[in-house]
Amino acid sequence: MSAKTSVEKSTLRGPSGFLELAGQMLVVDFGRIYHDGAPVGVLYDDGYLQHTSGVLGSSGTLRPIESINGCLFRGIDSTGLELVLPTGERGPSGSMKFNGVLFHVVNGRIAAPDHGLVGELDDEGTIFLRDPRNKVSRRKLDESTQLSTIIDGKKSTGDVLKMEYHRPLYRKDKIYSEAEMIRYFMDFDQLNGTQKKYLFENLRLWAATGLLQVVRKSEGNCALGNVKHGAAGQTGVRTGNVTLDKEEFDRDIEYYYEHGCFAAVTTRIKECLEVRLNLVVAHEFGHQLEFVLSQATQDKIKDLYREQKKRCDKIHPLPHEYGGAAELVSRHQIEKRVFVSGYARSTHHEYWAECAAAFSVKPSREYLKKQDPAVYDILCKIVYEPETVLRPVLVEPIMALQASLRAGGELHENLLNE
Ligand SMILES: [Zn+2]
Numbered sequence: 103m104s105a106k107t108s109v110e111k112s113t114l115r116g117p118s119g120f121l122e123l124a125g126q127m128l129v130v131d132f133g134r135i136y137h138d139g140a141p142v143g144v145l146y147d148d149g150y151l152q153h154t155s156g157v158l159g160s161s162g163t164l165r166p167i168e169s170i171n172g173c174l175f176r177g178i179d180s181t182g183l184e185l186v187l188p189t190g191e192r193g194p195s196g197s198m199k200f201n202g203v204l205f206h207v208v209n210g211r212i213a214a215p216d217h218g219l220v221g222e223l224d225d226e227g228t229i230f231l232r233d234p235r236n237k238v239s240r241r242k243l244d245e246s247t248q249l250s251t252i253i254d255g256k257k258s259t260g261d262v263l264k265m266e267y268h269r270p271l272y273r274k275d276k277i278y279s280e281a282e283m284i285r286y287f288m289d290f291d292q293l294n295g296t297q298k299k300y301l302f303e304n305l306r307l308w309a310a311t312g313l314l315q316v317v318r319k320s321e322g323n324c325a326l327g328n329v330k331h332g333a334a335g336q337t338g339v340r341t342g343n344v345t346l347d348k349e350e351f352d353r354d355i356e357y358y359y360e361h362g363c364f365a366a367v368t369t370r371i372k373e374c375l376e377v378r379l380n381l382v383v384a385h386e387f388g389h390q391l392e393f394v395l396s397q398a399t400q401d402k403i404k405d406l407y408r409e410q411k412k413r414c415d416k417i418h419p420l421p422h423e424y425g426g427a428a429e430l431v432s433r434h435q436i437e438k439r440v441f442v443s444g445y446a447r448s449t450h451h452e453y454w455a456e457c458a459a460a461f462s463v464k465p466s467r468e469y470l471k472k473q474d475p476a477v478y479d480i481l482c483k484i485v486y487e488p489e490t491v492l493r494p495v496l497v498e499p500i501m502a503l504q505a506s507l508r509a510g511g512e513l514h515e516n517l518l519n520e
Pocket residue numbers: 385386389451452455
């Protein structure tokens with residue numbers, strides 16, 4: 103087991119409840135076991151006992167709860183989720199790699215290196231994850247939620263258990279988020295190294311949080327093509343598919359690696375600049391993302407847009423000779439602009455797509471947080487509290503997928519700082 107096995111009062115995070123043993127009830131308080139008020143050992147969420155004495159027998163080493171006959175724990179784990187140990191039928195023991203993350207399996211319990219209980223594995227190789235975020239103690243994984251899995255161990259019967267699961271149409275050698283981005287982008291193999299890097303930077307956040315998969319299944323994918331009228335991309339209203347213009351794609355990439363997320367470009371109007379955001383892939387994804395939001399969320403976005411447009415028209419109305427709809431600013435107004443980019447002023451759809459794009463990478467995300475906290479808040483909710491902003495029919499699929507992505511190391515609290 104890991105090096106984290108020494109018991110320190112302050113850091114121990116174990117279950118709380120009662121341990122039943124030969125008709126006696128022992129109290130378990132955050133992993134510490136007491137018999138008549140005296141400490142007699144430690145119990146971890148994953149069902150390991152350590153430093154036992156007295157009625158539990160004297161032993162300093164780690165051993166599974168099954169090693170003491172008739173010993174049964176009932177209560178809650180350190181996350182507050184209901185826990186019974188041993189967990190139902192005895193399952194396999196060995197190791198399990200889930201999206202490349204290594205877990206230890208003991209009698210069917212999937213254990214993290216810190217003795218957290220991740221879920222259960224049965225002798226057939228079926229995985230049931232614990233989902234403390236949504237208070238679900240057993241989530242059976244299926245084809246749309248299970249990440250690549252390699253199991254190497256022995257069944258409860260002693261027979262060898264070796265299994266590999268790979269998601270259909272996913273590259274076996276890639277972690278989930280990369281394989282998902284490759285699946286989303288039709289012509290991935292035709293891209294050069296810089297184009298691939300750019301694609302990954304645009305979409306990584308959305309892939310790691312499961313939104314890309316939900317959007318791809320509900321709306322569509324993305325491909326290179328020829329977009330008319332000189333636009334960089336378009337999202338089909340009926341099909342939901344994104345087409346990126348081949349030439350504009352390269353120009354965006356060039357801007358991005360030369361100037362960063364934002365570039366202030368000159369316009370036909372003297373002294374007037376337009377701020378552009380160089381994240382076309384994330385922008386088009388933003389259009390797809392709008393379709394999976396609840397009606398209430400879409401209405402809120404419309405309201406935010408209207409307020410900003412009003413303010414924009416008041417502070418710096420567009421010059422009469424300008425026929426466009428983008429926000430134009432003078433050089434000294436760039437940091438005081440109303441919209442995240444000039445193009446975001448054109449319609450509420452473009453406003454949303456530009457904000458979603460800005461949220462996709464760290465530098466523009468930090469700018470958006472200061473400049474438009476209300477829309478930033480909606481975007482945070484999409485990532486971390488999707489049940490509050492997504493269409494009701496998509497809530498269960500995203501919750502199940504996100505539980506899996508947490509276990510697989512893709513979705514974590516620090517994603518927005520990366
Ligand atoms: Zn657009």
